[in-house]
Amino acid sequence: MNFPxxxxxxxxxxWVKLDGDVCTIGVTDYAQGELGDIIYLDITADTGSEVNxxxxxxxxxxxxxxxxxxxxxxxxxxEFNSGINDNPSLVNTDPYDAGWLIKIQPSNMDELNNxxxxxxxxxxxxx
Amino acid sequence: xxxxxxxxxxxxxxxxxVEFAGFEMPVQYEGIIAEHKAVRESAGIFDVSHMGEVExxxxxxxxxxxxxxxxxxxxxxxxxxxxxxxxxxxxxxxDDLLVYNFGGHYMLVINASNIDKDxxxxxxNLSGDVTxxxxxxxxxxxxxxxxxxxxxxxxxxxxxxSQMEYYKFAEGKIAxxxxxxxxxxxxxxxxxxxxxxxSDVEKSEALWNAIMEAGKEYNLKPAGLGARDTLRLxxxxxxxxxxxxxxxxxxxxxxxxxxxxxxxxFNGKEAILKAKENPERxxxxxxxxxxxPARHGQEVFSGDEKIGxxxxxxxxxxLNKNIGMAYIKKGFNKTGTPVEISVRDKRIKATIxxxxxxx
Numbered sequence: 022m023n024f025p026x027x028x029x030x031x032x033x034x035x036w037v038k039l040d041g042d043v044c045t046i047g048v049t050d051y052a053q054g055e056l057g058d059i060i061y062l063d064i065t066a067d068t069g070s071e072v073n074x075x076x077x078x079x080x081x082x083x084x085x086x087x088x089x090x091x092x093x094x095x096x097x098x099x100e101f102n103s104g105i106n107d108n109p110s111l112v113n114t115d116p117y118d119a120g121w122l123i124k125i126q127p128s129n130m131d132e133l134n135n136x137x138x139x140x141x142x143x144x145x146x147x148x
Numbered sequence: 149x150x151x152x153x154x155x156x157x158x159x160x161x162x163x164x165x166v167e168f169a170g171f172e173m174p175v176q177y178e179g180i181i182a183e184h185k186a187v188r189e190s191a192g193i194f195d196v197s198h199m200g201e202v203e204x205x206x207x208x209x210x211x212x213x214x215x216x217x218x219x220x221x222x223x224x225x226x227x228x229x230x231x232x233x234x235x236x237x238x239x240x241x242x243d244d245l246l247v248y249n250f251g252g253h254y255m256l257v258i259n260a261s262n263i264d265k266d267x268x269x270x271x272x273n274l275s276g277d278v279t280x281x282x283x284x285x286x287x288x289x290x291x292x293x294x295x296x297x298x299x300x301x302x303x304x305x306x307x308x309x310s311q312m313e314y315y316k317f318a319e320g321k322i323a324x325x326x327x328x329x330x331x332x333x334x335x336x337x338x339x340x341x342x343x344x345x346x347s348d349v350e351k352s353e354a355l356w357n358a359i360m361e362a363g364k365e366y367n368l369k370p371a372g373l374g375a376r377d378t379l380r381l382x383x384x385x386x387x388x389x390x391x392x393x394x395x396x397x398x399x400x401x402x403x404x405x406x407x408x409x410x411x412x413x414f415n416g417k418e419a420i421l422k423a424k425e426n427p428e429r430x431x432x433x434x435x436x437x438x439x440x441p442a443r444h445g446q447e448v449f450s451g452d453e454k455i456g457x458x459x460x461x462x463x464x465x466x467l468n469k470n471i472g473m474a475y476i477k478k479g480f481n482k483t484g485t486p487v488e489i490s491v492r493d494k495r496i497k498a499t500i501x502x503x504x505x506x507x
Contacts, residue, residue, distance in 0.1 A: 057164075057374065058181045060463045060470075061439045065493060080492065082441055084180045084463055085374050106439050113179075 022050045022148055025117060029133060030142035031093040036117060037136055044094055044133075047121040048081065048112060051146050056083040059112040062122060064090070064101045071097055074132055078123065081112070093136060096127040152197035153288050153352035161370055169260035171198040174372040183375035184465045187335055191294035192371035193359055196334075197347065200263035200284040205253040208276030213247060213254050216273050216415055218398055220408040226251035229315045229330050232406050234266070235416030239397030239423055242269055244388055246332065248317060255283075255328075259388045273415065288347045292359060293333045293340040293379075296366040301341055303362045305329065314338070323358035325351055334376060336383030336506060378462050384433050384473060384503030390444055391431060391459040391473055399423040400475065402431045430481045431459065433503035434489075436470035438496040442489045448474050449488045449495065455480045458489060464505055471505050472498075 024030070029037040034052035038045045053059065064079035066072055072092040079090045092098075101123045105111060112120035127133065137145065150171045158165060163174030174195065176183060186192045204213055214221040219232035228249050234242040243262045248255040258266045267282055274280070292301055298309050305322040307329055312318060317330035325345050333340030345355055360368060377387065384402075386392055392401040397420055399407065409421055436442055442461035447454055461472030480487065483502050488495040 055164075057176055058179050058463075060441060063440055063492075084378060084465075085175065087443065110181075 022054065023117075024050065024139045024143055024148070026139045028117065028139065029136035030139065031091070031136055032145065033091045033093065034146075035091065035093050037093050037133065039133060042126055043099065044096070044125045044127055045121050046093060046123045046125060047116055048090075049142070050116050051148065052088075053113045053116045053120070056081065056086060056088055058084045059109045060084055061109055062090075062102070062105050062112070064123060066092075066098055068098050068100060071095075071128070072125070081122075090122060092123075092125060094125055094127045094132045095129050096125045098123060099126050100124040150198075152195055153347045153349045154195040154197065154356055156349075157353060157356055158195065163370070163372060166373075168373060169198055171260060173198060174370070176372040176374045177370050180372070180374035180378060181465045183369055183371035184378050186367065186369035187294045187337060187371055187375065187379055188466055189294070190366050191292060191296040191300060191363060191368045192335075192375065193356070193363070193368055194291040194293065194371050194376055195289075195356075196291050196342075196376070197288045197352075198260035199289050200258040200260060200266065200282070201287045201289075201344065202256045202258065202267065202270070203253055203281040203283055204256060205279050205281070206277040208278050209254055211276060212274065212278045213256070214411070214414065216270060217245070217247060218403070218407040218414060218416070218420070219247070220411040221247060221249075222411065224249045227316055227318065229317055229332055231315075233398050233403055234269070235398065235420065236394060237416060237419065239399075239416045239419030240394035241388070241392050241396055241398060241401060242266060242394065244386060244392070244403070248328070248330070250319075261389055286347050288345050288352045288355070290343045290345075290356065290359070291333055291335075291340070292343065292368075293335040293337045295337065295339050296363070296368070297337075297341050298339050300359060300363040300366055300368055301329070301343075304358055309341070323355050325355055327355075334385055335379040336385065336504065378465060381460055381462050381471060381473070382464050382466060382504065382506045384505065386431070387460060396431075396475070397423045400427050400429050400431060427478065429456065429475045429477050431473055432476050432481050433501045433505060434472050434474055434487065434498040435501045435505070436461075436472070436489070436496055436498045438470065440491055440496050441470040442472045442491065442496065442498065447490045448476060448498075449490060450480055450485075455487065466506055471501075473503075476500065
């Protein structure tokens with residue numbers, strides 16, 4: 022399993038990448054493996070809406086199971102990966118790039134410090 | 149938690165192990181969709197040793213099995229397998245099962261989650277010269293399913309599998325081991341076999357390895373319980389505990405075809421005859437008109453009226469559509485009826501569909 026050092030990680034098995042003032046968010050390699058074949062992403066929060074860190078923003082449907090998607094940071098949802106449902110297996114095959122889920126403009130940059138480093142996340146999952 | 153004789157093999161193959169019916173079982177190895185497609189396109193091998201097997205012996209064995217099951221055991225000749233159900237007096241389904249006729253005795257193959265319950269219930273219904281023997285723990289069961297399963301297994305056995313019709317079985321050797329091989333399965337594949345053998349770990353591993361080796365040229369893949377579930381759903385095979393339980397009779401579960409009310413008396417007959425006249429609801433198939441899958445337990449609506457409940461739902465990897473089954477109130481269960489399924493905060497559209505979903 023791969024956990025790029027340049028990313029931050031949440032205990033809910035999501036990754037966060039900061040580019041300028043925008044966070045791109047997806048699920049980790051570990052999470053996609055645990056979920057299995059992903060078939061649908063159901064983001065229920067609206068683009069433009071404000072969310073709090075830890076808030077449920079949607080669900081991710083795999084063949085056997087469904088899991089909630091949490092926002093790892095507080096801020097405004099600016100985009101979600103609308104093309105993902107044409108090829109949801111990208112979350113399995115390319116979780117850190119083409120399989121991204123959502124972009125959020127964080128309202129409190131300090132929250133990013135609460136996230137885990139790659140090494141801390143690996144320790145969390147016992148990798 | 150219990151382990152089957154193939155536990156170490158599952159681990160070495162990187163299988164994702166989960167608890168199922170008290171057993172630690174592989175839900176998948178490579179991935180459910182890849183395993184599903186391997187079975188449909190070539191062949192897959194499943195460890196289903198968690199299933200229960202009970203031998204029924206004694207001079208009243210026929211009367212006993214005829215009385216506790218809904219199908220007609222008098223039609224079952226030596227070497228035949230029959231799909232059947234066991235019902236309570238009120239018609240509620242205790243379990244669905246396979247009945248094997250060995251000539252001198254019967255073998256009942258029951259669901260893993262029901263082994264203790266079924267045996268207790270059978271014992272309560274015993275009469276005459278009948279003895280039951282639970283051979284579940286001493287039996288390994290492998291399912292090899294898909295069009296190339298015959299080519300793979302024929303390399304390992306003298307039993308002429310091409311002469312074995314659907315729902316027949318034979319006793320013999322496979323890879324040097326004593327086994328019962330039946331032309332049966334839970335995937336919908338027409339060419340499909342199940343192999344009952346000793347649960348000795350060394351023997352079981354040798355058998356698995358021999359089959360995998362013979363299957364190499366056909367790209368035989370190990371498949372887990374996840375693919376087993378999506379495969380059976382494409383053919384609308386019922387899963388006990390999901391699609392039926394003691395609160396359903398065989399008529400509403402769509403198992404009228406294995407319920408022979410003209411065969412004489414059997415457990416649940418009176419209640420089933422009544423249900424036949426006026427079934428309140430029926431288990432039907434549906435196709436979702438949305439990329440979002442329906443799941444077990446979700447409610448089904450027609451407008452504001454609640455008309456049913458989803459029992460199984462998944463993506464069909466072959467149709468690339470979300471399919472499922474649901475109990476639907478009489479009047480709404482006709483093919484083509486549009487319905488809505490409540491998923492979290494929204495309603496998704498679905499249409500009642502003929503089953504099996506795959507032909």
